[in-house]
Amino acid sequence: MRVAVIGAGYVGLVAAGCLSHSGHDVVCIEKDARKMALLKAGRVPFFEEGLEELVLFGLKRGLLQFDGQMEACQDREIIMIAVGTPARPDGRIDLSQIYAVMDEIVFRARFPQTIVMKSTVPPGFGVNAKERYLERARVPLSYLSNPEFLREGSAVRDWYHPDRIVIGGDDETAISRLARLYAGIDAPIVTMDVSSAEMVKYAANAFLATKISFINEIASLCELVGADILPVSRAVGMDRRIGDQFLQAGLGYGGSCFPKDTCGLDFVSTCNGHAFNLLKAVIEVNKRQRLLAVRRLRHVLGRLHGKTIGVLGLAFKPGTDDVRESPSLEIINLLLDEGADVRAYDPLAMENARRALPDGVFFAPGVMEAVTDCHALLVATAWPEFSTLDWAAVRPVMHPPYLVMDGRNCLAAEELRQKGFLYWGIGRPYPVQGETRNPLIKTGQIFPLRQAVSP
């Protein structure tokens, strides 16, 4: 089929690469000139496992093209929109990129086409869009909601093996056309109305974020009562009704989706007169997890001014170079505010982090350079490179108290303790001998949740 994908970001480029690999004739339209130059040369502007190979393959077979102009979508049966929908500071979703492409599509349409919304847009958007845009078009245009559930770091695999394909719309012909596009993918197709499909996306992300904040709350309780979150979450997750995924306690969720989509859904709720208190608490707990790391460093080291902290991991999760809403970036900013010297390292995300962080951070060329002269280390991203590090070689280059704060519970705690580190994980037993309770976690007192969530 002849397809246009608008936006060559994580979603758009994966869609374009995978669809062309499946034999469709795809043009991917991207307005950023820097990205376009890279793409035309067969290079992917961000790291995503397996994507560059797909792009090169598509270019070579002539089934994938890149274009900087919207004219390129004029002769396509299907137009997929995959531009950004970032959050505004108040939580409202910024739909300006969507409006701009919808305007262009409608203005240029000369024959019936199907518009497929891959971007995450708030429930109700599609219904409004039909009135606002499609009724102005000179030719009949169909509109389908087709939310995307891929994860960064495993995006190509997720594209080919989704749990389900959700299609929202009322035009049966357009739905069948889109289903044919996905013919090579072995997944159930679930159809519904447009607003419901839009809601599925937000509900799924909000639920996954809820699981994370829930387990982080249990982790805090574990520290208070002297329990250990690792066996707790493992055994809780073995209940098939609960499932073992998204139960890893840590510094909280980051990335370009969960933070914006939880706040976006909260905003939609408020606009509709509904106080989604559960979701507000999920968001609040997530904010607290990041601050907890700084409070713990202060608790062990005293004043952070003049102390050297190594931050291992800048990407919001392993397997990506994306630093959008990365917990470690927020923590680094807080550490800098307190006068700490920060040495940072990430196997992939150094360049993006350099652009996002203020001056004053030392970006180490390797992990050993990052840990040298540090009083404390914070592991903020669970890169395998950190769990397999030669920790025996780390201690001699550090200063007392040799604190290792494991923000992702990805290190071998006992081994590190034996090697003379003061190891502290999230929801793990408090490291000071003779103490079972962590004196820092008094959720109700420090973060008066009830006050924070009241409308």
Ligand SMILES: NC(=O)c1ccc[n+]([C@@H]2O[C@H](COP(=O)([O-])OP(=O)(O)OC[C@H]3O[C@@H](n4cnc5c(N)ncnc54)[C@H](O)[C@@H]3O)[C@@H](O)[C@H]2O)c1
């Ligand atoms: N990143 C993910 O893992 C993921 C997963 C599922 C859904 N989503 C959703 O998909 C959407 C896209 O996310 P993303 O992470 O791929 O975004 P992104 O910011 O990585 O990419 C968006 C791209 O669209 C381009 N663009 C914007 N306006 C354009 C225009 N008028 N013409 C051509 N190109 C234009 C931008 O330059 C950018 O390259 C968002 O709504 C997001 O919430 C993201």
Ligand SMILES: O=c1ccn([C@@H]2O[C@H](COP(=O)(O)OP(=O)(O)O[C@H]3O[C@H](CO)[C@@H](O)[C@H](O)[C@H]3O)[C@@H](O)[C@H]2O)c(=O)[nH]1
């Ligand atoms: O048990 C867990 C699992 C994840 N995380 C954190 O949660 C964040 C998001 O992780 P993940 O969901 O793996 O990454 P994303 O690529 O942001 O993918 C999410 O967001 C996408 C955009 O909407 C959706 O398409 C995906 O289905 C959804 O998983 C990261 O900071 C992780 O460190 C945890 O803290 N604990």
